[in-house]
Amino acid sequence: MASTGLQLLGLMLAVLGWVCGTLVCAAPLWRVSAFVGGELVIAQVFWEGLWMNCLSQTTGQIQCKSYDSTLALPLSAQAARGLTVLSLLLCLLALMLGVAGAKCTHCMGDSNQASKARLARIAGLLFLVAGLAYLIPICWTAYAIIKDFYDPNVAAPLKRELGPALYLGWGASVLLLLGGALLHVGSPPAGGRALPVFGGVAKDNPRTGAAGEVKQQEKSFV
8 A cells, every 4th residue: 555655646746747847848938037236137028938939028018939940049959948858758658657557557457566566667767767857958057047147248138047937847857756756666576575564473474373273272182
């Protein structure tokens, strides 16, 4: 029961991290306009993401536009796109394997517990790899933003701050890593040693039970 609970908890955390990661990937809030000296650097507020950038004006209007060419983007943006999409696809594959290998499901039958445990462990490893793959572009983008912000050679209107999508991306990576670890730990091999049960030693040891029966028979004959 303990391992089943760990599997379910790991799957729920991983699914939550996958949903948050999907929102972060689509949101144009990775970079926002910087505030320098207590005043806004530019008249409009720019939001930049992996797939589009948005312009928020003082009138409240927001205009978004997708990038014209993928090849025209910087190498860091192209790598961030690839890693985030790869991470989300790995999460989808891990979710299917995790549901099929969970003890509470009957996708592979109840008699094939060894294969179900193997699938669940593979799913946990895939969630771990997906979490690391998602964490790399988040940290890379944050490092680039901070580096440009404190670089005196970068003009003030070009400075950016950390967007809310980056903070949500860090949370999604932690959920994926934690969910994958719990799913892997909660899926021991079929031949693994079970947890000891107090008060059930005599029931699990046939030799002790047989010896007790012999002693009782001897006492009855006496």
